[in-house]
Amino acid sequence: MKKLGFILLVLALCVGCQTKKVETFSNTSVTAGFDTFISIKTVADSQEQFDSYFTSSIEKFEYLNKLFDIYNTYPDVNNLKTINDNAGIAPVEVDQYIIDLLNLSKEFYDLSGGEFDITMGSVLKVWHKYRELGLMAMNEGELGKLPSSEELETAAACKGWEFVEIDDENNTVYINNPCTSLDVGGIAKGFAAEVLANDLIEEEIPSGFVNAGGNVRTINKKWDGSPWVVEIQNPDGAGSYLTVSRLGSASFVTSGDYQRYYIAEDGKFYHHIIDPKTNFPATHFHSVTIITENSAVADALSTTIFTLPYEEGSALISKYNQDHPDKPVSAVWLMDQAQANEIKNDHQLVVGNYIAVYTEDLKDYLVVKDPAK
Structure with a gap:
């Protein structure tokens, strides 16, 4: 009788109890800096609470843009x-x-x-x-x-x-050298996204993401319990594409040759990711995507791995993972078939006109999507 009475008491206390509905809010700015957009989506108790998060994040993004700017000066800011x-x-x-x-x-x-x-x-x-x-x-x-x-x-x-x-x-x-200058374009946007994500974590948001111009940083588990799914763009901008999924906090950053390029007199395309060994744009791949927790790390590594031949890039990732076993790095290389034929890696997928080569840990988390089907 005592057990039954206890159960009845618990049931009585829970009469009318319901799981609180999870509400998400989002907003985007296209003028906050880094020559890109910034989108934020989080769980929040109210629109007012989210608006406070978003306003603070945009102000921080604008400030970081001023700090890392190499072209413009701002009052009272040493950048x-x-x-x-x-x-x-x-x-x-x-x-x-x-x-x-x-x-x-x-x-x-x-x-x-x-x-x-x-x-x-x-x-x-x-x-x-x-x-x-x-x-x-x-x-x-x-x-x-x-x-x-x-x-x-x-x-x-x-x-x-x-x-x-x-x-x-x-x-x-x-x-100390008058002709030397710094350019942090290969890491600044990821660094800024990480700062914003950490600020939101300090606000104890249970779930959300920051998307800084395609540099996606997720925070904790997704609100509905499903994996975060991020698209890896097809360099053609159409046709089949790849998605990668990850549970919990992660950053997804891609460096590619299909943006910020021009065609020169020799008929070739010249993009913005320069190989320091040749002083010319790197030509090994069409894109490299890095998945790891820290967005600044993902940004720096996507730039670096893009300029390295596959074997060297793969070795660098292995070295990084040995030094950081608690926050490992995964990678996806998108390349032409001829380049893929020269690579010793069984982990490959056909994605439209390209081949995706990827680190072994991603084999169950990559899906080729065909919009025509």
């Missing part, structure tokens, strides 16, 4: 342009976010044997100029021009971490 402008002149006191970004970039420079190099701003500046002129030429039905090898080699002589002095104690950065 990367300030550092570059003071090369060979004086140290610049900066925000901790810049110190953290530069130190992380140096870690990936060391890990990759110099393949990930934010000090090659002088080389990227040359390509930026020719790409902008090339895009203008394309708009007029003409072909763009190419920088000469001599121009690129002169610019490349300015790169090197030996020219960058970071004072962690005083939060200053000094470039």
Whole structure:
């Protein structure tokens, strides 16, 4: 009777009890910075609560954009342009976010044997100029021009971490070579997405995601308990495409040759991801997608692996995973059939006109989607 009485008491206490409905809210800004959009979706108790999250996130994204900008100056902000402008002149006191970004970039420079190099701003500046002129030429039905090898080699002589002095104690950065400049385009957007995600985690949101121009960072389990599913774009922009799923917190970042490119006088496409060994755009693959928890790590590695031949990139991922077994990295390479034929990897999928080669741990989490079916 005592047990029955206890059960009846519990039932009585739960009469009318219902599982609280999970509500999600979302919003997007196309003017917050980094020349891209920023979308956020989270579980929240109310629209007002979400609006507070979103407003704070956009303000932080705008601030980080100012800090990492190499083209523009802003009142009362010492940013990367300030550092570059003071090369060979004086140290610049900066925000901790810049110190953290530069130190992380140096870690990936060391890990990759110099393949990930934010000090090659002088080389990227040359390509930026020719790409902008090339895009203008394309708009007029003409072909763009190419920088000469001599121009690129002169610019490349300015790169090197030996020219960058970071004072962690005083939060200053000094470039001691007047022609050296920093360009953090290969990591900044992922770093910013990670900052926003961590801010939302501190607000104790149970579930959500940040999408910074295609750099997707998920937070905890999805609100309905299903896996997060992210599309890997087909370089053709149409036809079959690939999706990758992951439970819990993860970042999905892709570097590809199908954006920010122009066609030069030789009839070839020239995109924005430059191989530091050749000073020209890398041509190994059409895209590389990295999946790991930290968005800054995913951004840096997607840039790095894109510029490396498959065997070297695969070895680098293995090395990273050995050093970080608690936060492993997965990868998907999209390439032409001829390139795939040269690769010793049984983990391959046909995706439209391309072949996806992937790390073994993804074999149960990749799906080819055909929109025609």
